[in-house]
Amino acid sequence: MNTLDGKVAIVTGGASGIGRATALLFAREGARVVVADLDEAGAAATVAAIEAGGGRATPVRADVSDTADCRRVVATAVETYGGLHVLFNNAGIIRRTTALDLDVEEWDRVMAVNVRSVFLMCKHAIPAMTEGGSIVNTGSGWGLKGGGNAISYCASKAAVVNMTRALAIDHAAAGIRVNSVNPGDTDTPMLRDEARQLGEDWAAFASDAADRPMGRAGTPDEIAQAVLFLASDAASYITGSALVVDGGGLA
Template identity: 40%
Template structure:
């Protein structure tokens, strides 16, 4: 039997990259997966792909930085019934900006999505979490590393590491586990999109891969496997932890 048969899971930022790969894997393991994203066409395609592969999924167009959208997500989960067993708060993003070039808008956009979006996603869905539920945050291995021109993004991910510990302590009495995954550079559209053009993107990815001891970028599916582990009964004695899935970049 699949590990998550009969469970309900929610993945934010699920239309591409890590979020989409995780949604597919959770559905493969038997969960009904709620997917959120800001682009309707991409969201519909993601849901259709899961259903075509024999999975069960519901798409909800939502921006995690919008409290009204989050309430609609909660309403959709509530309407299906049976609460929520897995919450993968994955939506996030960032842009390069050197210290002298950082604007208030750059800071606000990054923190509103990565920190505020994660905070209020978990808060809004909190009443729907079943006993034994698993909450998983997408951090980054940059939360323990320095990164030129990426300081605001790094700080936002360090905040998520702190959330992981604090929420794990707070929710232990409800038998809800909270852990985070810290990916290294992963070959996703979002990573390539940090560069201004295809040529620069190719050079960026090459440079990032060279800094990984395994000498390559990670694949979204490799992060999705870690998500399934944290969502499954295989990790029931884990909470407050952060798993680095980065080819050794933060460890070696």
């Protein structure tokens, strides 16, 4: 359909999971994509897959909690492809602990990767969106309700959801829409790492993740489709929204 034909997009956390699926989908829909990730080899693999399908993409190794790296990611998009139209802030980490078991340093790292990164990427990307644009931030169902053994993650994703609303208000006059996509449990490397952190068998953990009206966890491709919708002109009158994509879990 070439929904993003002629657009330039940045995807953070693009080496795997939802980020990789979205980068691939954006490219299939005509976007030129900058794939940013601390995992340099993973970002390069995503770019290789895009190029194998006839798309155009550039990998950037970046710690998105670092100001200089965020500035460099945006500069790469502008210098390589001539502009910026879409930003998908997807990089994120999770620590499955209670407040009693969480080190302050771990709290700070979750906040840096999940919250500070969104602020920094938006701070540097918005001035580059001279033709208007769309920003999509990855929240979570746990950004809208609480969850067990995940205090830092829940707090960080709630911050992302409300930061999204504030950004939407501040930048609507510039033609920039800002929305959050809020997945439920999705079969990604991060979900499997949660099982490891909790010391749970993957099969049992996956069964618990499927305990929702649709009877299964989501796939990265399904979340990517929701991100594409919010990034595209099909969502031209949507800003400040928190789109839940969770198989009915919150319902």
